[in-house]
Each structure stands twice: as structure tokens, then as C-alpha cells.
Amino acid sequence: MGGDFGPSVTVPAVIDFLISHPDAAVYLYGREDDIRKRLGSRGGSFYQQVSDRLQIVHCEQSISADAVPSKVLRGKSRRESSMWKALQALSVGEVQACVSAGETGNLMAMSIKNLGTLPGIARPAICSPLPTRKGRSYILDLGANVDCSVIQLHQFATMATIMLKTMAGWEPSERGAVDLVDKQSTANICVKTGLPSVALLNVGIEDRKGNRVVREVADLLRSDQNINYVGFIEADSLYSGDVDIVVCDGFVGNVVLKTTEGVARLLIDFIRSESSGYGLARLQGLLVRPLMKRVLGFLDPCHYNGASLLGLRGTVVKSHGAADQTGFARALDIAFGEARNDVCKRLNECLS
């Protein structure tokens, strides 16, 4: 029921997902009427192909995007909501992963309530892929933890490392990580091969830069044999893709993500307005359109959709509220991959 478009996006996305994953089954939690209306939207024959792997669980309520988590959790009707019921099914093992495009704060609060957190994790981190020049990097936390302790940031690095190592198909890139290390003023960082590279987001790459927390985390990561720490990274290098994982607190991560969205939107609007009009500008506009489409596709947060809530006792993936059908299907892919690769169990073993 979540996201900007509800079942009109999520239902056809689920049908696409089921077609491309013959070994998956999906339970849809929400208002049965609304869902049924959309089942044919992908074309009846598509639905027929997957109908035996698709079940609807009717829920009277859904959590609105502007609901306040603390109030929702005290509310009596929460147990009737689609979000709660889906997470409940995950907690008792009826399903192996849960995907929602609902509001992050509520999804987080309900996930913690229903699933609990892994040993030593106070609050899960939100980890999302980021488009870069050399494929994707992963960044966490993206807003769940606005103030982070040294221990938390260290845990984030550990969790993301385990997640990437565990995910089938992921290969250590090394990419430009060695360059990054060379640029650091400390000579005692060595790249550990076979492990994803981890950098800490900071306001400079020299040891003395940043606040106390960031510097202490750096010391901790450097001495951790299970983490391939390559040093500090500045925000202007995030999109070079030189590292696999970027760790920061949730306030900063949220600012990175939203600044990116803001700049991209500004640029796109600017190009649109500059290439509308008559004469040469109009011709430019027409010719630029396919190019702009590719640029938009590259930057579109939906194409990197699917943020993992790492640190829960269960696989929960948050979809961007504005995700389209392709985007939501990607979030389902990610959840499927995490469940299939037992990321949660591996995290539990390592954190214990």
C-alpha cells in the first residue's frame, strides 16, 4: 500500500518479479479490493503465469506516510495495518523477506518491534546502493541513526562488509581503492584483497581532519583484520566509485542522498528550460531529449532502489516512495538476494 503510487506500482512490479524469479512466491499485504483491481494491469496472461505463487492477505488498515512512529506504535489499529502484518509474517517465518515503500521511520520502528535487532545493534542502519562511474558503491547509514557512536559506525562497516561478501554475484573490485590509500597521509593502511573496501566519509582525507568520532572510528577500522579499511573519503569522490562501502552517520548520509536528488533535479530543470523555446534552442531540445533520458535513467534513485535495513533479525528492504514499477521490482530483487544468501544469519553469526 506504500509509496507515492501504492498498488498501481507495487502489484505489476511483483508480477514482473515473479516472472523473472520462478522460485519465488509473494504475499501481498493490503486492501484486497485495491490489489485485485491491479492484478490484470500487467496483462491477464502475465498474471496467469504467476497466480499460483501470489497470495493476497487482506489488511483493513495501512500506515499513512505522515503518521508519527511513536503514536503509531501506541495506536490500537497498528496490528491491523499491512505493514505490521507483513512484518509479523516475517517474524514467525511465514515469509523470508519483507519489502515496503512505506515511510522509513514507521517501517524502522515496526521492524524493530516485530523482529528485534541483532546482538549489539541498538538500531539498524539503512544501506543503499549509489550510482558511480565504476558501478555501484554502498552507503550507510542513510538516516536511521542521526547521532552515531564510534561503536555504531564500526558496526555499520562490519555489517556492510558481511552483506557484500555474502551476496552472490558480488566481486571485490579493488577499483581505485589503492589510489585512495596512496593519497592518505598515513602509510600504514594496506588493502586487504578479497574483502570489499570501506571508506569513512569525512571533510578531508588527512588524518587530522574531521571530528573526534570519525577519527576514533578510523583507528578502530584500521586495526580490524576483518575490514578492508582504505581511509577517509570526501563527498566529491563518492561518485567516482573508488570504494565499495562508504560509512557515515545517518544525518550526513541523509544529506548526501538528498543533496544528490536536489542537484540532479535542478540540473534537469535547468536543461529543460534552456532547451525549450524556438529556433536552435528548440532543435537542441529535441536532439537532447534521448540523451537527457539516459542521464535521467542513470541518476534516477529508482534505478538504485532498495535500501536494506541492516541489523534486524530478518530481511527488510525499503523501496523509495517515488519508485516506479522497475524500481520496485529492483527492491524485490534485493530482498530476494539477501534472503537467498542468508545475509541475516551471517550477520548474526559475526555480530554474536
Place this chain on the structure above:
Amino acid sequence: MGGDFGPSVTVPAVIDFLISHPDAAVYLYGREDDIRKRLGSRGGSFYQQVSDRLQIVHCEQSISADAVPSKVLRGKSRRESSMWKALQALSVGEVQACVSAGETGNLMAMSIKNLGTLPGIARPAICSPLPTRKGRSYILDLGANVDCSVIQLHQFATMATIMLKTMAGWEPSERGAVDLVDKQSTANICVKTGLPSVALLNVGIEDRKGNRVVREVADLLRSDQNINYVGFIEADSLYSGDVDIVVCDGFVGNVVLKTTEGVARLLIDFIRSESSGYGLARLQGLLVRPLMKRVLGFLDPCHYNGASLLGLRGTVVKSHGAADQTGFARALDIAFGEARNDVCKRLNECLS
């Protein structure tokens, strides 16, 4: 001597500045040989026009971009550096403002040492204009203060308000600030006309969002009659230009600025590579070029060049290291405007 290009950019920029400001005079601090070589680069006749308002003060040393501030300040040769000598001249009133493209940390440390800070200011904030849909907004701090107290953030809002009010030519925009207020859950924010609007950068716009510091600053700003506080702003709205001033700590501000640079560079590279090649792509590329140039110009940090170090007992403006001639001339403009409008004196009166 500072920045990526040194006198080859700063000297012609100064000549341009002097031509457009017949009531200004400039002292150039640096290696006389290097400077003299560039005096004719703008064309001999240009130099002749302004030569009586241009003086060279030879300095044996200059501070390199990778020098560590704490070491520089203890070093014996610091007093021979161009940066130190220029700031010294400012401190004794020989000049009314100082512009440098040198490294921020060193400029900050030397400025504090030479000029001191205004009453109650522990460390100045870096305040820079930001390109937006509706003209420029100003954002501070951009990296001087990585950890900020509630009191510091309140001071930032006060200083930027005074700066904008004092600057000739600035007019309160109100712009979309009223919209922003409407969106906030608190109804008790009222827009004060005649004052620049101030927003706090946060991870959400609802009262409950963010960390303790941000929420406490919000309470303080709301009750301050001298500040037109309009509420929280998220990073994706920074470029809408709905507010005049955005306040955040230096860590977050630095991340905003550098993320913007990173995304812009990524987009530009992507468009370049997509529009190179043959056939239609090549034609697109050629047609897109003038459009891209306008986009680049709009985003180019140099065109919004000139960050004020607010809170010093003197006007110091930092130019982006990569600024070109036009960019450096803008930094000179800003310094000239601040000195002319006695921004520093006004700040001193208000903070006292």
C-alpha cells in the same frame, strides 16, 4: 600565490576588478617576479589604466596547500609568507579586506591569529552563496567547525542575517519561505518581513526530526526576534532557493558542497561520454555543447565564488582553489562589498 593557478589567475583578476571598481586599490602579496610576469597578461593598456592603484608587496614565502596549520603556526618562516603578511596588513588597518585562494585551514588559523575573533565567537564560520532556482541562497558553516554547539549555530544564523541585511543591494526576498513555514508542523512560526529568512538544515521538516542539537537550535531561533526563522529544510530543497540563509554545522555543510560538486562532475562526464562518438550521437554532442556550457556555467562553483569568514575582526574572503579569472574577481567583489558596507563593524556591534 594561492589556489591551483596562482598569479596566472589572481593577477589578471585583480586588474579586471580594479577596472570595474575605480575607487578600489589592491596590494598584491607574493613573489614579485611571479607577479610582475603576469601584469601584462591582461594586455598592457589594461594594466596602465590601474597601475597607480596596484602595489606589489614582495614576500619570500608562501603557504603550500598541503601545509598543516598547527605546524605552520609554529614555524618560523610563517611571518615571511604572503598569507601572513596580507593578514598582518589587514590587522593594522593598512588594508580593509583580504582575499586568498590558499588552503582553508591555514587561512582560518592565520586569520584568527592575526585578527582575532568577534565577542563570543570561538571560531569563525565559512559562509558561501549557493546557486538556486530563485537566485542565491547563503549557507554556513562550510567546514570550519566540524562539531557545533547550539550556541554556535545560533550565532551563525545571527551573523549571516546581519551580513545580508548590511550588504548593499540585498533585498529580503520572502520567496517561498511562507510555503516552507506552511509545511512545518508547528504553527507558531511567523515570517518576519524585512529580515532574510533562515532555515536549519535537517533530515526532515517535522519538529521531531533530527538530533538534539538541531532541535534545540530551532527552539532558540524561533524565539529570537532578530531572526526570521522559517523552520527546518531538507537537503533536496536547498536548490529551490526558498530561503535566504541555511544554517548547518561545518561537517554537514562541507558534505553538501562537495556532494554538489561530485554530482555535477559526474553528470557532466556522463553527458560528455554519451554525446561523443559518431552519427547521431556526434550531432547531439555538437548541438548540446553550447547548452552544456550554460549548464556548466550555472553550476560552476567559481561563479558563486567568494566565501566569507564570518566572525573575524576583519574582512577575509576565501576563493575556491580552482577559481578562474572571473571567479577570483567575484571573490574580490564580495570582499569589497563587505568592507564598504562595514559588515564586520556591524557584526561586532550586534555580537557585543
